[in-house]
Amino acid sequence: MGLRLRFNLILATCYLLCLGLSVVLFYQISRREAMEQLQSQIDLLRAQALSVRRYTSEEIQPLLADQSSLQFLPQTIPSFSAQTAFRNFRDFYPQFFYKEAALNPTNPADLAKDWERDIINRLRADPQLDKDVSIRTTDTGAHYTVTYPLVIKSASCLECHSTPEKAPPSMVALYGPKNGFGWKLNETIGAQIISVPMSVAESRIWRNLALFVGASAIVFLFLMALLNVMLNRYVISPVMRMAKTAEAVSMGDASVPEFEYAGSDEIASLSRSFNRMRRSLDSAMSMLDK
Numbered sequence: 001m002g003l004r005l006r007f008n009l010i011l012a013t014c015y016l017l018c019l020g021l022s023v024v025l026f027y028q029i030s031r032r033e034a035m036e037q038l039q040s041q042i043d044l045l046r047a048q049a050l051s052v053r054r055y056t057s058e059e060i061q062p063l064l065a066d067q068s069s070l071q072f073l074p075q076t077i078p079s080f081s082a083q084t085a086f087r088n089f090r091d092f093y094p095q096f097f098y099k100e101a102a103l104n105p106t107n108p109a110d111l112a113k114d115w116e117r118d119i120i121n122r123l124r125a126d127p128q129l130d131k132d133v134s135i136r137t138t139d140t141g142a143h144y145t146v147t148y149p150l151v152i153k154s155a156s157c158l159e160c161h162s163t164p165e166k167a168p169p170s171m172v173a174l175y176g177p178k179n180g181f182g183w184k185l186n187e188t189i190g191a192q193i194i195s196v197p198m199s200v201a202e203s204r205i206w207r208n209l210a211l212f213v214g215a216s217a218i219v220f221l222f223l224m225a226l227l228n229v230m231l232n233r234y235v236i237s238p239v240m241r242m243a244k245t246a247e248a249v250s251m252g253d254a255s256v257p258e259f260e261y262a263g264s265d266e267i268a269s270l271s272r273s274f275n276r277m278r279r280s281l282d283s284a285m286s287m288l289d290k
């Protein structure tokens, strides 16, 4: 195997090994960053939903309390307004998702689905958990989903959610006496579920990875080409010329000119030694001839 081939093979193997390792590392770091970005989107959406909730209970509810006792107005309920506002938000971002799901909801539309029920039960089983993070694959691709427990922290909630007798009659008239009752203080009755699509983050990870591999390949190919040129110029070509001279000398051809290689590198020192050896050989030969 020639020197050049050996060098190239060793370098290419090293490059591929390093590339593989750094691609894995790069992917993991990019993915972690993408997750952090998705989590900050979720934080933003949650803050938005909580703001709508607060606006409803602080501004709307007191205004419409009298009217709601005659004819119940769901618009005065924070959960209703937060979810309705988010439905409007989805006109702009249809892949984003927000739901206040409950195991026993007042509004049947808020009933937890299978997977939602599993998460709520997990949060109920461990009240220390402040959220549940999962990645779900749906028809529209993977979604980053964070679920926050909805815990009854205030006794005022139980005015409407303990028994139909305690609840405002106008509310029972609208929603019926069956659902959304029997909730207890400090009980996790449901969860705030927020999902954001991962497609943008994922395609960004792959694009960055492709850029990284492409850029490193260009640098590697350039360095390989440079190394080959230098190897050829400073090592292979002088060694081949020296070999040719040595071959001619060994065949008894004394007419070949001295090997010339200027410089102060190892090849130059080798060529000087070679020429010295040749001169000694020549004089030894001429002494023999006498």
Ligand code: HEC
Pocket: 074, 077, 079, 080, 100, 101, 102, 104, 105, 106, 107, 108, 110, 150, 151, 152, 153, 154, 156, 157, 158, 159, 160, 161, 168, 171, 175, 180, 190
């Ligand atoms: C005035 C009565 C009333 C009070 C007080 C009240 N709620 Fe509700 N709550 C409702 C009604 C009615 C709905 C259904 C709204 C709809 O149609 O989406 C509801 C819905 C909910 C939902 C969504 C799931 C479901 O049952 O449909 C959650 C969660 C919730 N309430 C939590 C609370 C919490 C927590 C409190 C206390 C801070 C509270 N509620 C206080 C009447 C009330």
